[in-house]
Amino acid sequence: MTEKSDFELVEEFLDGSEIAFNTIAARHRNNIYWHARRMLGNHFDADEITQQVLVVLYEKLNTFNFNSALSTWIYSITAKRAINQLRKRKVREVLNFDDAHNWKLSVSDDIVRNYEDKEKLKKLNYVLDKLPFKQRQIFVLRHFDELNYDEIAEITNRSVGSIKANYFHAIKKVTELMENE
Secondary structure, eight states, rough: OOOOOOOHHHHHHHHHTTHHHHHHHHHHHHHHHHHHHHHHSSSSHHHHHHHHHHHHHHHOOOOOOOOSSSSHHHHHHHHHHHHHHHHHHHHHHHHHHHHHHOOOOHHHHHHHHHTTTHHHHHHHHHHHSSHHHHHHHHHHHHHHHOOHHHHHHHHTTOOOOHHHHHHHHHHHHHHHHHHHH
């Protein structure tokens, strides 16, 4: 028996199959989490974004137009949610409301130990935090999510040329920062 495509599952969900949605969610949950994690730099925010994206998928899957891969559409939703989360974080930092938030992050960091070397993760998060948002987003989509330039252009609504330029500058900065650390 062959595995159903995302398009087939979307059609089944639109016809009323909750099982089809659960399959879509299970198939894409890790990619959503790790994309958000790399964009936001911590488990707590990434987990929150993952839940938000899954709710949006459930509520808005009927608006998916089948013109692109479902994963591209999901990355776009995830990126928008991550941007909003970063904006909220900046407001909290300015207003000093971040102290109550920090204890949750330190507790959740233990989860990462099972998956990655903690020191490498810290260093990578530090380096990614130093990149301008556009460069970070493109670097994460290209390097970690292994999307091609056309897919990234579609997700970010930018030209392939600007994607390539931002990726080049991001690579240059990441290399420079990693060498300096």
